[in-house]
Amino acid sequence: MTALTMPGRPKHDAGLRPVPWRRMAWVTWRQHRAALAGVAALLGALAVYLWLTGLQLHHAYAADCHPAGSLGCAMNFTGRYGITAIIVSIFLQAVPALTGAFAGAPVLARELETGTFRYAWTQGIGRWRWTLAKLVLLAVVLAAAAAAFSVLFSWYNQPFFAAGYAVPLSTRVFDLGEVAFAAWTLAAFAIGVLAGMLIRRVVPAIAATLAVYAGLAFATGLWLRQHYITPLLTTKLNLPSSAWIVSQWYTKGGKYAFGARGSGIVNAVSRLCPSSNVSPAQCLTPHGYTQWTSYQPGSRFWPFQWIEGGWLLALSVLLIAAAVWLVRRRAA
Amino acid sequence: MTMNIIETSGLGKRYGSTWALRECTLAIPAGHVAALVGPNGAGKTTLLNLAVGLAEPAAGTVTVLGGLPAGSPAALDGIAFVAQDTPVYKNLSAADMLHLTRNLNGRFDQRYAETRLAELGIPPNRKAGKLSGGQQAQLALTLALARRPRLLVLDEPVAMLDPIARHDFMALVMTAAADDGVSVVLSSHVLTELERVADYLVLLSRVRVQVAGGVEDLLASHRLLTGPAAEADRYTERPVVHAQRGQAQAHLLVRAAADDPIPPGFQAHPVGLEELAMAYLREPGAGALPGPARGQHTQPSEVTR
Numbered sequence: 001m002t003a004l005t006m007p008g009r010p011k012h013d014a015g016l017r018p019v020p021w022r023r024m025a026w027v028t029w030r031q032h033r034a035a036l037a038g039v040a041a042l043l044g045a046l047a048v049y050l051w052l053t054g055l056q057l058h059h060a061y062a063a064d065c066h067p068a069g070s071l072g073c074a075m076n077f078t079g080r081y082g083i084t085a086i087i088v089s090i091f092l093q094a095v096p097a098l099t100g101a102f103a104g105a106p107v108l109a110r111e112l113e114t115g116t117f118r119y120a121w122t123q124g125i126g127r128w129r130w131t132l133a134k135l136v137l138l139a140v141v142l143a144a145a146a147a148a149f150s151v152l153f154s155w156y157n158q159p160f161f162a163a164g165y166a167v168p169l170s171t172r173v174f175d176l177g178e179v180a181f182a183a184w185t186l187a188a189f190a191i192g193v194l195a196g197m198l199i200r201r202v203v204p205a206i207a208a209t210l211a212v213y214a215g216l217a218f219a220t221g222l223w224l225r226q227h228y229i230t231p232l233l234t235t236k237l238n239l240p241s242s243a244w245i246v247s248q249w250y251t252k253g254g255k256y257a258f259g260a261r262g263s264g265i266v267n268a269v270s271r272l273c274p275s276s277n278v279s280p281a282q283c284l285t286p287h288g289y290t291q292w293t294s295y296q297p298g299s300r301f302w303p304f305q306w307i308e309g310g311w312l313l314a315l316s317v318l319l320i321a322a323a324v325w326l327v328r329r330r331a332a
Numbered sequence: 333m334t335m336n337i338i339e340t341s342g343l344g345k346r347y348g349s350t351w352a353l354r355e356c357t358l359a360i361p362a363g364h365v366a367a368l369v370g371p372n373g374a375g376k377t378t379l380l381n382l383a384v385g386l387a388e389p390a391a392g393t394v395t396v397l398g399g400l401p402a403g404s405p406a407a408l409d410g411i412a413f414v415a416q417d418t419p420v421y422k423n424l425s426a427a428d429m430l431h432l433t434r435n436l437n438g439r440f441d442q443r444y445a446e447t448r449l450a451e452l453g454i455p456p457n458r459k460a461g462k463l464s465g466g467q468q469a470q471l472a473l474t475l476a477l478a479r480r481p482r483l484l485v486l487d488e489p490v491a492m493l494d495p496i497a498r499h500d501f502m503a504l505v506m507t508a509a510a511d512d513g514v515s516v517v518l519s520s521h522v523l524t525e526l527e528r529v530a531d532y533l534v535l536l537s538r539v540r541v542q543v544a545g546g547v548e549d550l551l552a553s554h555r556l557l558t559g560p561a562a563e564a565d566r567y568t569e570r571p572v573v574h575a576q577r578g579q580a581q582a583h584l585l586v587r588a589a590a591d592d593p594i595p596p597g598f599q600a601h602p603v604g605l606e607e608l609a610m611a612y613l614r615e616p617g618a619g620a621l622p623g624p625a626r627g628q629h630t631q632p633s634e635v636t637r
Binding site: 123 | 433
């Protein structure tokens with residue numbers, strides 16, 4: 001008889017089944033399709049550009065770089081396309097930060113800023129499931145798009161690596177590599193999400209995300225990355241072009257003399273070889289100096305990609321977990 | 333039905349060092365339209381946020397729907413909440429809001445929602461942000477009711493609406509309460525229309541519960557005595573909630589049953605809900621709570637006209 005008094009409503013003690021996770025796919029798509037479209041447009045436009053210029057420079061490399069160190073290669077390939085490639089790679093450093101900040105920061109900040117969290121977090125699905133599903137879906141989509149893009153960028157850069165013009169491990173291109181680029185995009189997204197949850201306003205959260213990301217990226221490139229695996233040490237003067245030189249210095253009689261840059265070496269070279277047009281190493285070696293180079297060999301590119309991808313993934317998981325935890329315990 | 337739709341015990345919520353709600357002990361029975369009344373900052377929104385699980389208590393406990401912890405999956409499933417200013421996603425269409433709500437809940441009456449929107453004249457393809465304030469409120473309410481909740485919680489639902497939109501909104505709430513047996517708890521600082529709508533009253537003042545009870549019981553246990561001002565001070569038989577004194581006549585709102593003897597020289601009148609609420613709001617020290625009496629005999633201050 002209770003069915004008559006409560007039409008269309010299950011009984012109170014009927015087993016409550018949680019709202020299925022898959023329903024969040026439509027919800028996430030519908031609410032964030034503008035942000036995803038923005039990311040797609042940015043990456044898409046860059047991809048078209050990389051594809052078109054990439055075809056040109058691949059042709060130029062194939063035509064003129066036999067061997068890679070020839071004068072024709074230097075004139076028609078690296079000379080023509082090299083500067084552009086450097087500018088492109090510098091510009092691309094900002095892409096993970098931009099996609100992460102603009103896709104990540106508003107996810108929670110906009111709900112909190114406009115008050116819609118009071119709608120979203122009182123629905124049957126429950127607020128932590130809502131949060132977790134959204135964040136995981138967006139993170140996976142962004143990382144996948146970034147990974148696809150970085151494969152294209154590596155193809156674009158291939159001739160420069162082959163010509164010895166760019167070093168895959170170098171700071172300028174390493175974080176645009178196949179694993180690292182996706183990982184950095186993911187990290188920027190996670191930073192944005194947490195910043196949005198903590199700051200609760202979209203624009204300040206985006207600004208904070210860009211600032212934190214920039215700090216993290218610079219710190220990693222300048223200090224952290226070179227220590228992933230202990231650098232190799234050599235006194236050889238000729239290193240393979242794929243080696244990433246971490247630092248260089250000179251010793252004399254077993255004692256440190258000076259670094260490869262700075263006033264010490266300039267003074268020594270101008271004193272010992274005032275007129276001759278030779279490299280510092282060629283000048284200093286006959287005078288009893290030894291050049292030491294600590295470097296990361298090119299063969300370490302993939303281990304380094306996975307190390308960087310690994311810790312960035314761990315960081316992202318941690319940040320997203322923190323955001324979900326904050327949503328779960330947050331006092332309105 | 334003896335189930336309590338919201339039950340609190342010693343409930344408190346603190347923001348920093350300021351209490352937004354304190355020592356709140358309540359039991360709102362199911363099957364009512366309960367009005368939560370009080371001045372701004374009295375703790376109405378805080379109490380509702382605690383009941384729907386948006387906020388965590390700093391002290392005490394709150395359960396809903398007959399003992400479910402607030403914010404638990406079963407509680408979320410059975411409660412629909414329309415927050416202050418009826419937040420909807422401004423960039424989503426009305427139809428998208430329907431679809432969204434359906435996806436976020438185990439139960440959603442799509443046909444009811446579509447029929448309601450058609451009746452309200454809300455075009456499904458119009459962005460929610462382009463709807464009028466009244467239509468946004470109606471949309472939010474429709475979404476809440478289409479979830480077929482057992483409890484509908486409304487925080488200041490009509491504060492921003494014009495009189496017609498306010499009337500239409502409350503008509504929909506009353507239909508749901510009457511036809512579908514939905515329990516309703518709504519907060520308001522607008523006292524008018526309350527009489528028509530509410531049959532249970534909770535009065536909050538200075539972050540504490542001041543009055544709680546069924547409207548019929550409250551009205552039956554209060555009377556307005558009108559008599560000579562000179563005699564007013566000598567009336568001590570029953571607790572005086574609020575005294576209003578003019579040159580010649582005084583009006584005393586007292587806690588007394590209908591068959592209570594009337595003091596000589598006085599006339600007794602039944603009291604209206606708005607009048608009753610107003611009297612208590614003017615006297616934050618006075619209280620009328622079910623159960624053991626506590627601190628009800630505070631001497632009222634006088635308001636002279």
